[in-house]
Amino acid sequence: MASPSTNTIAFDPALWPSGTLWQPRASLSACVRASMVRNTLGADHTDAQRVNHFPASPMCSLSWWFSGSSQCLNSPPAVAAEGVFGETMPMPGRWVLCGPQTRPVSTWCPGPVHSMMVLVMPDALHALTGLQVSDLIDQFFDASTILPPDWLPMLQQVQDAPDDAQRLQALEEFLEPRWQRYRPSQPLVQQRYSDWVAHLALRAAVSAPGRSLRQLERRIKQWSGLPLRELRVMGRSEEAFLMTAALATQTTAKLDWAQIAVDTGYSDQSHLIRTTRRITGFTPDALGKGIQQQESFWAYRLWM
CATH class of the missing domain: 1.10.10.60 (Homeodomain-like)
Structure with a gap:
């Protein structure tokens, strides 16, 4: 079962609680990086306070909105931080699959929201679904139309679960048997990007004949969608x-x-x-x- 971790760093006390960061069970540590839950129900935020900033990331993500909704902003993050939004774009569905992002992303919630974002390792997503991660880069998709059909009951089960702990449990129980055939025999001890990249490069070097730099980089890009x-x-x-x-x-x-x-x-x-x-x-x-x-x-x- 995933376990939550919370901040111990002191910030401006006027800030709303950031949320909960759930770590996956050990057997899924090379598949799921973490899960981020955000709940602002009851908050009286201004438009600028309902902006959400995210950095560029090699991770894919799968998101649910249990209450409220979110929109993508075309404004640069520094502009959005000042409350200037420009054009907004609704999310493509109730459940959203996001590919690796090569640039920072800002979104905006029209009102209070309760949501969950699961960060999935791109090579794991490729192994589990057959999706070419390079086709997902810098894009958002309706998860119900792009994921394999057998994922759809899980998406709904997570949506309908009564609390966050049971939502994470439903997700992990779905992933666990599927990941068994793909997970590495020596999973990562750390889950920082740099550790994962080093692990990915090692896998590329020993996974198939042909170890030239070009062949290694081709495998890494196939699995992760991004160059080494x-x-x-x-x-x-x-x-x-x-x-x-x-x-x-x-x-x-x-x-x-x-x-x-x-x-x-x-x-x-x-x-x-x-x-x-x-x-x-x-x-x-x-x-x-x-x-x-x-x-x-x-x-x-x-x-x-």
Whole structure:
């Protein structure tokens, strides 16, 4: 059964609780990265507070809305953070499958919402469904029309379950027997992007004849939808984010971005800033202030 973990970091007390981050059972650790539950029922948020910011990510996601709804924003994240939305696009269905995102995404909820987003490893999704992950990149799909037909009863069962714990249990009991035939014999101890990328590269090297760099990269892109170089960029970006979060809990002094850049594999501070802006839509400093003070950065707080 999945287990929840919650924040221990102190933020602006006026912020709504970020939600719950559920970790999968051990046997599904190479299939499901985590599940994020957000419930703002009862909150009286402004339009700007109902924005949701998400970074670029190599993960796929499967989402349910138990109450309320969400729309995609075409505005850049920094603009959306100021409450300027521009054009919005409704989600394509009640249940949504999202492919890997090569750029940050901002969404908006017209009102209070209770939702769940399950982050699925792209190679696991490919193995379980036969979907070509490269066809899903930067797109949202109606999950009921793109997933195999035998997934549909599970989607409905999760929707109808009386609470979040039973929803996660229904999902895991569906995935468990299907994943048995595909899961690696030596599952990951860590589930950071960089660990998964290294594991993926090792699998590519030993999975089939032909070990040239081009053949390895072709296998990795088939499984994940993204080239190895891009996956490593996202892994390094997550490492910098988690290090920054850890340092922020230990000191009130101004963070040394140059040292953080060196410690996480960037060539210099400018390299860190450029990559952070590309992955999140914000500079490191703006991202840090948003996480501490703005409702719309709840997903980042939850991940910390």
